Amino acid sequence: MATLDKDLLAIQEMRDAVTRANSAQAAYLQFSQQQVDTIVKAVADAAFKEADRLAKMAVQETGMGIPNHKKMKNEVASRDVYEDIKDLKTVGVIGVDRLKKVTEIASPFGVIAGIVPTTNPTSTAIFKTIISLKTRNGLVLSPHPYAVKCTKEALDVCRIAAEKAGAPEGLLQCLTMSSMEATQQLLKHPNIHLILATGGGALVKAAYSSGKPAYGVGPGNVPAYIEKSANIAKAVRQLVQSKSFDNGTICATEQAIIVDRSIAQQVMAELKKNHAYILSDEEKLKMEKMISPVPGKVNPQIVGKSASCLADSVGITVPDDTKVLVGVETMIGKNIPFSLEKLSPIFALYTVEGSTEAKQVMIDLLNIGGRGHSCAIHTENEALAEQFAIDLPVSRIVVNTLSSIGAVGGTTGLAPSFTLGCGTFGGNITSDNITARHLMNIKRMAYGIKDVEVPKPAFEITPLVENIKAQEPTWDNAVVQQIVDEVLKQIVLQKN
Template sequence: MATLDKDLLALQEMRDAVKNANAAQAIYMQYSQQQVDTIVKAVADAAFKEAERLAKMAVEETGMGVWNHKKIKNEVASRDLYEDIKDLKTVGVVGFDRAKKVTEIASPFGVVAGIIPTTNPTSTAIFKAMISLKTRNALVVSPHPYAVKCTKEALDVCRIAAEKAGAPEGLLQCLTMSSMEATQQLMKHRDIHLILATGGGALVKAAYSSGKPAYGVGPGNVPAYIEKSANVVKAVRQLVQSKSFDNGTICATEQAIVVDKAVAQQVMAELKKNNAYIVNDEEKVKMEQLISPTPGKVNPKIVGRSATHIAQVAGITVPDNTKVIIGVETMIGKNIPFSLEKLSPIFALYIVEDSVEAKQVMIDLLNIGGRGHTCSIHTENAALAEQFAVDLPVSRFIVNSLSSIGAVGGTTGLAPSFTLGCGTFGGNITSDNVTARHLINIKRMAYGTKDVDVPEPLVEATSVVEAVLAQEPTVDAATVQQIVEQVLKQISSQNK
């Protein structure tokens, strides 16, 4: 019995998914705001309830992260997101300016292609399902090859809840055959109307070059500055918590600590108190070889792994309670492993003279990867924090909080999101935390508010003579007779 080609099967699965999603979306776009909101609430409740089970599935399948941290991410993607978008109007008339007589009307995009990363497979699937459902769009999800089962399960939880609450069948689709060809063809499919791409740089570039509208997000290489006025004890505690959260898999997680020389010794002491391990010169070389065996590229085997696991692989002995590994660094570049985005509980630490040098170090770190994403600062100097936010090429600037959770809206007032735009700094179309409002077209109906008399066209001066000559004669017979008599009289008088 002949076996069918896997890639062909994957392409057929994708085409069927898009077809079914389109059919379901055509029905769903007729739903009222109340019907939509009932469905979104049901999905949020179901995903929140399953947050722990899905988190454990993700860790088991990918080997990345910490399950109780992923549980928090699932909760943010369901409950916190719901609280943020529940009152957003996404159906019919959504706004009216009485003075200008302009009415705003929401219209869905259609079918969204959602690309899901291996680092946050379940939370990102829940997030994209929620914002798609809220805006009357359908969603076709393409999971990372290493996270197919948990991503599909997360989407199934959402799908079943949505259908029980009245959503049409087929609105949420998940590809299961892990084909890069199918994913690329999905992004180019004529019946896909928007791409939500969360993943590596190559994938985001593919999304932007697909010919479709796309929200793609760039990498983060987040520098965190501990300024001399900071509450050092609190700052260090938050940095270690943030960096070890889900083993550093959130793209907004801090990658380098930049610390004023005036408080450097205190910072080093606090880091050790918070179970950070600072490597010596010999150990640093071993870590560099593990972080980036190929210059400029991070070893995927360290992504989302614990500090103790990474140390063991590197051949370094660290205490069992070690949360993060730190290498003191002075250089920045693609060929300097500690200065890269490591997506693991590994920090670079830079000691600077003052805020002027700190700003330059942060810019240099962003320039090798991470422009437009996120920075953080720990300071009691509000004016300095504002000036840094103005000057640095980032879309989010987190002050006195955990960047990893703060940037996604967990500990700040930012919109809860697992797709963080980097603006034109990072080659993205938006600098926002992408959410439901980014998935609707706003049509505008405008009444006339001013009466305008449109003047007749002015005749060019050079054509006046031509215009006069072109006119029909208007002299009557009596006038002609009068002219003739005058001429005859003039001739007669001349002959006398």
């Protein structure tokens, strides 16, 4: 018996999933705000309850990150996202400006294709499900090949809770066959109406090239500046906590520390106190080969691994309680491994003479990867923080907090999100933290509130004469009479 081609099976699975999601979404379109909100709450509660189990599944399947950290991410994706959007109106009339007589009406996009990364497979699935349901959209998830089981399980938790709360069957779908061909065809499917792309650069580029509306996000290469006025002990503690959180798998995690020379020794001492291991020159060379065996490209094998594991893999002995590895660096470039986005607990450390040089180092780091994403500043100088925010080509400037958790809305007032727009700095359509507000059309019904008098067109004899000349090349009494008659006719019309 002949075996069916894997890609063909995956493509058929994708087509069936899109068909089911579209049928269910047509029914979901008729749901009231109260029905929608009941479903969204049920899903958020169910996902929050399963946060720990899903986190363990993700670590076991991908080999990346730390279970109790992934649990926190699942909790943010469920509880925090829900709390942020629970009162948002997404059905029918959502706003009325009585003075301008404009009424705003929400309309869903339809069916959304969600690309899910291997670094945050369950939290991203929960997040995209909740914001899609809130806005009456269907959803088809395409997991990373290394995270299919845990992504599908996260979606199943949400799907079962949604259907128990009254959602149409088939509204939430997850592809399971790990086919790049099927994913690419999903992005171009005529019944997919929006793409939410969170993942590697190639997939984001494919989303933007699909001919569909797409929210794609760029890479992060987050620089963190410790300015001389900062609370050094607190700043360093937060940086180490942030960098070691889930072994650095959040794209908003700091990648390089920039420190004023006048406080450099204090920062070094605090780093060691917080279980950071400062690499010697020889050890740094070994780590560089591990980070980027091919110049300009980060080794995917380092992503989400612990500091001890990374050190051990290149024969470096570090204390068992080591949280991050730090390499002292002076250069920036695609061929300088420590200056790249490493998605692991490895820091570059740059020393600068002051804020002017610090700003340039940050810009240079962002320019090799990470423009438009995020940066962190530790300072007690509010004017300096504001000036950096004005000058740096990033969408999120987090001050005196952990960038990894702060940029996604965990420790700041930013909208909780696992899809962070990079604006035109990074080739994206938005610089926002993507959330439910971005997943609906807003129609506007506007009454006339001003009367205008449309002026009559001015009468011009020249075009009239030219028109007659074109038809009648010879001038005679008949032509002249035609012109006179037409002029008199237009004068009468103008008066009326």
